[in-house]
Amino acid sequence: MMKHAYMLEPRDLLFLRDARPMEASDAGLGANWPRPDQLWNAVFNAFLRQWPEPQDWEGTGKHTFRDKREAAYAGKSKDKNVDSSFRFGALKTFGPFPFHTGKGALYLPCPLDLGMELTPCEGTDLPRPLTHAFRPKKLGKAELPAWISADRYARYLNQGGESDASDMSDKSDLYDVERNIGIAIDSERQTTLEGHLYQAEYLRLRPKVTLAFQAECDIKPRGGKETIDIFGRSDCPGALVIGGQQGVAGLRPLEVGLRLPQAEITTRWLRWTLIAPALFNAGWLPGWCRDSRKLTEAQLAPLGTVMLPGVTARLIAARVGKPLAFSGWDQKSGPKPTQLAVPAGSSYVFDCGTAAEARALASALAPERPRSDRFGEKGFGIGLCSSFPALS
Numbered sequence: 001m002m003k004h005a006y007m008l009e010p011r012d013l014l015f016l017r018d019a020r021p022m023e024a025s026d027a028g029l030g031a032n033w034p035r036p037d038q039l040w041n042a043v044f045n046a047f048l049r050q051w052p053e054p055q056d057w058e059g060t061g062k063h064t065f066r067d068k069r070e071a072a073y074a075g076k077s078k079d080k081n082v083d084s085s086f087r088f089g090a091l092k093t094f095g096p097f098p099f100h101t102g103k104g105a106l107y108l109p110c111p112l113d114l115g116m117e118l119t120p121c122e123g124t125d126l127p128r129p130l131t132h133a134f135r136p137k138k139l140g141k142a143e144l145p146a147w148i149s150a151d152r153y154a155r156y157l158n159q160g161g162e163s164d165a166s167d168m169s170d171k172s173d174l175y176d177v178e179r180n181i182g183i184a185i186d187s188e189r190q191t192t193l194e195g196h197l198y199q200a201e202y203l204r205l206r207p208k209v210t211l212a213f214q215a216e217c218d219i220k221p222r223g224g225k226e227t228i229d230i231f232g233r234s235d236c237p238g239a240l241v242i243g244g245q246q247g248v249a250g251l252r253p254l255e256v257g258l259r260l261p262q263a264e265i266t267t268r269w270l271r272w273t274l275i276a277p278a279l280f281n282a283g284w285l286p287g288w289c290r291d292s293r294k295l296t297e298a299q300l301a302p303l304g305t306v307m308l309p310g311v312t313a314r315l316i317a318a319r320v321g322k323p324l325a326f327s328g329w330d331q332k333s334g335p336k337p338t339q340l341a342v343p344a345g346s347s348y349v350f351d352c353g354t355a356a357e358a359r360a361l362a363s364a365l366a367p368e369r370p371r372s373d374r375f376g377e378k379g380f381g382i383g384l385c386s387s388f389p390a391l392s
Contacts, residue, residue: 002094002368003218004231005254007101008039008211008240013178013202015244018326031177031201033096033146034242035326036276036379039213040093042242047088047217047230050237054087057228058221088217088230094276094367094379095213095258098147098174102208106258107147107174109344111156111273113319115142118349118391129289129304132317132349132391147174154261157273157386176204211249213379214258260367260384269388270313270358272348272365277324277341278372278381284320284342287373306350308364312357316391317349341380349388358387 016032098107116134126133136142148156179201183192205211217230230236239250260275281287288308291301301307304315321343328336352358362385365371372381 002092002214002216003229004216005212005214005257007099007252007254008096008213008242008249009252010205010211010242010247010249012247013204014242014247014249015200015202016242017244018324031203033175033203034211035324036093036095037326037328037375038242039096039211040091040378041328042240043093043215044088044091046237046240047091050235058087058219088219090219091215091217091230092377092379093213093215094382096211097213097258097275098205099210099212099254100174100208101210104256106150106212106260108150108153108260108275110144110146110148111153111347112144112321112345113271113273113347114144114156116319118317118388120391129302129315130317134317134319134347150259150261153384154263157261157263157384173206174209175206178202178204210252212254212258263384263386265359265362265385265387266355267387267389268352268354268358269316269391270350270352270361271386271388272350272383273386274342274344274346274381274383275367276344276370276379276382278346278383279339279341279374281373283340284318284346285315286348286371288371289315306361308361311352311361311364313350313352313361315348316351318347320346351391355387361385 014034016034016038018032099105100107113134115138116136118132119135120131121133122131124133179199181197181199183197185191186193215231218227219230220227237251239248241247242249278286282290285304289304289306291305291307302314306313306315323340324343325338325340327338330336350358350361352361365383365385367382367384370376370379370381371383374380
């Protein structure tokens with residue numbers, strides 16, 4: 001995984017909104033767990049605050065354009081990033097996840113297929129290309145926790161489809177939701193608006209609970225021979241501003257790193273369970289499970305065929321949670337368009353033909369290779385692989 005692991009320790013409450021407007025009946029739903037893009041943006045903005053101007057160790061000259069020749073064509077360029085400074089473009093982050101310092105325990109999003117098994121579904125209205133569906137092993141509703149410890153997650157990975165939701169539940173309280181009432185502010189006069197009250201939810205971590213993540217940003221200056229590790233610099237920022245209302249959180253190294261559970265791949269059926277949200281151009285279906293090349297209809301690979309290099313597999317089942325809606329704000333263009341992401345905990349099952357092919361796919365889906373169609377550098381599209389037992 002990435003070079004540096006950190007604990008992010010908020011100094012107070014965190015306000016982390018999604019894409020829902022504040023004017024809704026449940027206004028100010030900001031007690032969400034930080035998304036990967038919110039962490040990435042917090043780190044990126046911390047770099048810009050620490051070094052507002054290009055530094056000597058970044059290379060010579062302003063970075064408005066890659067070189068003077070590109071500047072001549074800037075007005076005609078269709079590149080949406082043509083005005084970018086290209087600074088810290090190598091930044092990658094992974095997380096954050098709850099980490100209990102007292103227990104030394106990392107927590108991961110609870111898999112949505114806990115306590116479920118696969119069953120063939122021929123002649124049903126399952127969306128193409130799915131041939132199997134998840135169903136609970138026990139009748140009745142099972143309320144899953146939001147998080148389970150890495151040790152419990154390892155048991156889930158190594159028990160295939162036979163895991164028991166009741167046995168795997170972890171009832172540890174990691175954070176609280178607090179609801180407060182505030183007064184709206186006039187953005188022009190910076191004064192309160194009489195009679196304009198609002199309510200908002202905030203996230204408060206329990207004692208000894210922090211946000212754990214990994215990151216790296218290695219840059220090679222123009223004309224230089226040595227790569228510079230930004231996080232290894234002595235003047236690297238020691239705090240982040242994350243979420244709305246300028247919530248400040250301190251940074252401390254996490255010496256043990258993020259020790260993710262692993263499973264041995266022993267069957268031809270491979271399960272990939274997301275531990276971070278993923279953005280796919282085709283909605284719930286990964287972009288690498290369909291042929292995107294410009295071919296004729298006769299030349300196209302069947303829908304669900306894994307198109308990753310050196311891999312032979314096809315998608316046969318998926319359990320996907322409710323879409324995660326989020327947006328953002330750009331200082332130049334204003335609000336960003338709303339995105340719909342496949343939530344963490346969603347599971348995909350592939351038929352690889354042989355165990356050897358399943359191991360090849362597991363290597364291609366390893367955590368160090370984000371498989372989101374977009375925002376992979378921000379920690380989207382990361383999952384853990386495990387084997388499923390023989391299927392009918």
